[in-house]
Amino acid sequence: MLVSLAVAAAVASVFIGNEAVNGIVALFIISWPLERFFRRHPVPVRRLALRTDLAYAAAQPALQFITLVVAIVVGVLSFAWIPGLLLRPFVTSLPALAQVIGGFLLFDFLVYWTHRWSHTVPLFWRFHSVHHSTRHLDWVSGFRAHPLDGVFIAPIIVLFIAAGVDNKVTGGLAIIQFLVGLGAHLNVRFRLRPLWPVVMTPEFHHWHHELRHEAHNSNFSTFLPIWDIMFGTYRMPRDQRPQNYGIPGPMPNGIIQQLAFPMRGLRSDWRNWRQGRKQRRAAAV
Ligand SMILES: [Zn+2]
Ligand SMILES: [Zn+2]
Numbered sequence: 459m460l461v462s463l464a465v466a467a468a469v470a471s472v473f474i475g476n477e478a479v480n481g482i483v484a485l486f487i488i489s490w491p492l493e494r495f496f497r498r499h500p501v502p503v504r505r506l507a508l509r510t511d512l513a514y515a516a517a518q519p520a521l522q523f524i525t526l527v528v529a530i531v532v533g534v535l536s537f538a539w540i541p542g543l544l545l546r547p548f549v550t551s552l553p554a555l556a557q558v559i560g561g562f563l564l565f566d567f568l569v570y571w572t573h574r575w576s577h578t579v580p581l582f583w584r585f586h587s588v589h590h591s592t593r594h595l596d597w598v599s600g601f602r603a604h605p606l607d608g609v610f611i612a613p614i615i616v617l618f619i620a621a622g623v624d625n626k627v628t629g630g631l632a633i634i635q636f637l638v639g640l641g642a643h644l645n646v647r648f649r650l651r652p653l654w655p656v657v658m659t660p661e662f663h664h665w666h667h668e669l670r671h672e673a674h675n676s677n678f679s680t681f682l683p684i685w686d687i688m689f690g691t692y693r694m695p696r697d698q699r700p701q702n703y704g705i706p707g708p709m710p711n712g713i714i715q716q717l718a719f720p721m722r723g724l725r726s727d728w729r730n731w732r733q734g735r736k737q738r739r740a741a742a743v
Pocket of ligand 1: 666
């Protein structure tokens, strides 16, 4: 098996570049023993839609490039750099440690809200639902995400850069969140109870992916669960465990079909949402 994997990795590296392949292989080597010896759901190695999720993993460089280009446009047009520039004298006067800790807490707090809006704003949910459509959570399923799903976070990054927060801090936070996010999808049986209120665990994020209606709209934090505890969306029942994952609505199979799916009927959906918002506002007056 290892020989065939090595051959597959060598062949794949010719087509999609060494960096992406090395990342996927490294992740597999770290995750495989955990999922093999501490497996929670009995899922076959060649499980449903594995090829789709592997395609997402292999396409990461291209997908992240699309995200970057659109994020730059969204970031600049959001004008989040204006409050960033206003905050700059204050931020740069802070000690380095305060910048790191303050930056981390603020970043994590804002990511909580952007993730929460990804579920509550229909336009954002169209893109985010691709990530939630996986029926199995494991080492590779975390890669399944639409490249436009992450762009709503761009104004936050722009704000941080304009405010003078060290690029290494901003970049480091994004990488940490990406890696912790991948780990949170692992199919492992340990519950890590002492860590529940401290940091995102697989159990915490698996509840976020749970299909059952009552579990929807919970555990939005992507690193510190404190935001869910503070804003009333924390869900970690001691006597139950998440069982089934996915979304109630339809989602086609295959990466190309899934990437195109959020664009269907986009214009009419957007019009309906704006109309609904107007009516809600009129009713509130
Ligand atoms: Zn989500
Ligand atoms: Zn997830």
